[in-house]
Amino acid sequence: MANLSMYGEMIRIRFLMMLAYRTNYYSGILIYSINIGAYYFLWQAIYGSQETLGGLSVMQMTTYVAIAWMARAFYFNNIDREIAQEIQEGKVAIEMIRPYHYLAVKTMQGLGEGLFRLLFFSVPGMFIIWLAFPIDFSNSLNVWALFFISIIFSFIVNTQINLITGILTFFLLYNTGLIRAKRVVIDLFSGLLLPISFYPIWAQDIMMFLPFQAISYIPSMIFTEGFTGAEVYSALGIQLFWALFLIIPIQFLWVIAKKQLIIQGG
Amino acid sequence: MNVIEVNKLRKEFKSYSSRSGLKGAFRDLFTRNYKVLRAVDDISLQIKEGEMVGYIGENGAGKSTTIKMLTGILTPTAGEVRVNGMDPHREREKFVRTIGVVFGQRSQLWWDIAVQESFRLLKKVYKVSDEDYNTHMKEVIETLEIEPLLDKPVRKLSLGQRMRCELAAALIHNPPLLFLDEPTIGLDVLVKMKIRAFLKEINKKYKTTILLTTHDLADIEALCDRVVLLDEGKIIYDGRLDELQKNWVEGKQVHFEFQELVEVSSLEELSKDFDVKWRPGERKNQWVATVEGDDDAVSRLMSQVMLKHAISDVKINQVSTEEIIRNIYEEGIIHG
Numbered sequence: 001m002a003n004l005s006m007y008g009e010m011i012r013i014r015f016l017m018m019l020a021y022r023t024n025y026y027s028g029i030l031i032y033s034i035n036i037g038a039y040y041f042l043w044q045a046i047y048g049s050q051e052t053l054g055g056l057s058v059m060q061m062t063t064y065v066a067i068a069w070m071a072r073a074f075y076f077n078n079i080d081r082e083i084a085q086e087i088q089e090g091k092v093a094i095e096m097i098r099p100y101h102y103l104a105v106k107t108m109q110g111l112g113e114g115l116f117r118l119l120f121f122s123v124p125g126m127f128i129i130w131l132a133f134p135i136d137f138s139n140s141l142n143v144w145a146l147f148f149i150s151i152i153f154s155f156i157v158n159t160q161i162n163l164i165t166g167i168l169t170f171f172l173l174y175n176t177g178l179i180r181a182k183r184v185v186i187d188l189f190s191g192l193l194l195p196i197s198f199y200p201i202w203a204q205d206i207m208m209f210l211p212f213q214a215i216s217y218i219p220s221m222i223f224t225e226g227f228t229g230a231e232v233y234s235a236l237g238i239q240l241f242w243a244l245f246l247i248i249p250i251q252f253l254w255v256i257a258k259k260q261l262i263i264q265g266g
Numbered sequence: 267m268n269v270i271e272v273n274k275l276r277k278e279f280k281s282y283s284s285r286s287g288l289k290g291a292f293r294d295l296f297t298r299n300y301k302v303l304r305a306v307d308d309i310s311l312q313i314k315e316g317e318m319v320g321y322i323g324e325n326g327a328g329k330s331t332t333i334k335m336l337t338g339i340l341t342p343t344a345g346e347v348r349v350n351g352m353d354p355h356r357e358r359e360k361f362v363r364t365i366g367v368v369f370g371q372r373s374q375l376w377w378d379i380a381v382q383e384s385f386r387l388l389k390k391v392y393k394v395s396d397e398d399y400n401t402h403m404k405e406v407i408e409t410l411e412i413e414p415l416l417d418k419p420v421r422k423l424s425l426g427q428r429m430r431c432e433l434a435a436a437l438i439h440n441p442p443l444l445f446l447d448e449p450t451i452g453l454d455v456l457v458k459m460k461i462r463a464f465l466k467e468i469n470k471k472y473k474t475t476i477l478l479t480t481h482d483l484a485d486i487e488a489l490c491d492r493v494v495l496l497d498e499g500k501i502i503y504d505g506r507l508d509e510l511q512k513n514w515v516e517g518k519q520v521h522f523e524f525q526e527l528v529e530v531s532s533l534e535e536l537s538k539d540f541d542v543k544w545r546p547g548e549r550k551n552q553w554v555a556t557v558e559g560d561d562d563a564v565s566r567l568m569s570q571v572m573l574k575h576a577i578s579d580v581k582i583n584q585v586s587t588e589e590i591i592r593n594i595y596e597e598g599i600i601h602g
């Protein structure tokens with residue numbers, strides 16, 4: 001219980017920090033709106049007179065784009081860059097004097113950031129988009145509930161990948177390139193820019209074996225009802241699988257990193 | 267009961283060096299050259315509850331490395347450590363709840379948020395009850411005079427203000443043992459005095475054991491009965507401070523080497539306006555003047571002496587703190 005209140009406090013502090021840097025947040029809204037608008041018109045043009053493409057109607061596609069970007073506001077965080085920086089500054093070593101798990105703390109900070117953006121950014125953003133574009137919001141409570149479960153997994157999987165990228169700084173002196181590459185890979189392979197079903201079959205086959213689709217494709221498909229019935233549950237199953245599976249490399253890297261930390265001092 | 271119990275503690279760092287040239291860089295990919303640096307060299311140390319111990323030594327002597335081993339940040343290469351009856355590594359989470367740490371060179375507060383938010387978070391981290399927090403921290407905040415700083419973000423504080431907040435933050439869980447690594451570095455005299463008074467008070471009130479490293483001997487003089495001198499990773503003196511002070515050498519030493527024989531009476535006559543002691547040097551016609559006073563006094567004395575007596579050599583010994591310590595230490599061994 002006490003641990004919960006500690007992590008709650010960490011989320012609260014991250015909230016305060018986000019508030020302290022409000023300007024970033026306003027510019028963020030602008031960037032997201034431009035992206036959603038641009039993709040909306042792009043897809044309008046691509047669909048032209050066609051009814052459906054890749055199993056999605058133009059309406060579903062518009063909804064997909066909007067929800068994918070709004071979900072991104074929640075799962076996206078910069079903790080990989082923060083971890084890298086804290087490793088380079090020698091702060092992680094000093095964190096060993098605190099009675100908590102460093103990675104859990106970073107995850108909570110990421111969650112604080114995500115919740116902040118979800119409340120102050122995605123919710124009002126969705127409302128504006130709903131006014132501006134013809135978007136199909138499901139009126140099934142079930143779909144909304146499944147979608148929320150799904151974006152929690154998005155957050156977990158994306159954060160786990162960020163943790164891995166961050167910890168790798170211990171072993172790679174300069175990690176900025178990897179962090180940037182990771183960001184591009186996630187935006188591309190997660191289904192944010194293009195639904196996975198639009199990729200060529202061979203590419204889809206490869207992506208089936210990668211964790212990235214669990215980040216954006218699955219929740220967006222659930223929301224647009226591109227997945228229905230049993231498909232939804234197997235998609236959630238895939239997310240659960242990755243959320244559990246990624247614990248293994250994280251633990252492995254963290255044990256090695258900690259060893260290096262206490263032997264070499266970072 | 268010993269709060270800190272250290273036996274033959276050693277820490278070695280591997281430092282890698284790069285070979286030169288392209289060929290060297292290629293070879294570095296496979297095997298890298300490294301040197302082993304022994305930062306802490308088989309030290310043994312016991313500290314009892316309620317002691318305030320000054321841990322001093324030059325830059326690079328191994329002070330911070332020792333503190334990092336005692337706090338569980340670094341693991342020893344060899345030797346035993348028991349702090350608060352625990353192995354700092356094996357029982358990390360439980361152990362760190364019993365210590366407070368301040369690193370003068372690095373902040374442990376959250377940079378962008380108000381000081382009180384950091385305190386609130388640490389209160390939760392250490393599971394401090396509202397009751398304990400209110401009674402204990404209220405006092406800490408009052409004594410350190412940081413009440414007006416609490417709603418300011420850390421990045422807007424001056425170094426002295428920040429350091430007082432760091433100290434308060436390290437004490438939120440009222441730990442029985444406090445490690446301070448250069449807590450007064452870069453601070454002005456007034457802040458230093460405030461911090462010293464505060465440390466004295468918590469030591470008296472809670473019997474908090476304090477291990478403190480510093481460059482500033484005045485800190486040690488004000489606080490510690492016991493000093494541990496470290497040199498190149500080895501303990502060269504461990505004992506009472508007043509033992510050391512008996513042999514304290516103060517002021518500056520000027521070594522005159524005259525061209526001819528000079529009587530001490532003549533020198534004393536010359537320098538009667540100064541607070542100076544003369545003693546014969548080791549060499550022929552050499553006299554050593556120990557001068558109390560500022561640089562100006564020293565230079566006036568020198569010109570006075572040199573006007574009267576031809577010299578072949580003159581040397582000023584700037585007696586640095588470290589040198590004083592070393593002198594004292596060398597004599598300390600002889601006497602004790």
Ligand SMILES: Nc1ncnc2c1ncn2[C@@H]1O[C@H](COP(=O)(O)OP(=O)(O)O)[C@@H](O)[C@H]1O
Pocket residue numbers: 264265266279280281303304305323324325326327328329330331332
């Ligand atoms: N993480 C490290 N890796 C390699 N060498 C280190 C590391 N930390 C300290 N050292 C070296 O160990 C010696 C002792 O350092 P330190 O304990 O910081 O000294 P002090 O605190 O007394 O100034 C120095 O020579 C320093 O360069």
Ligand SMILES: [Mg+2]
Pocket residue numbers: 329330331447
């Ligand atoms: Mg140091």
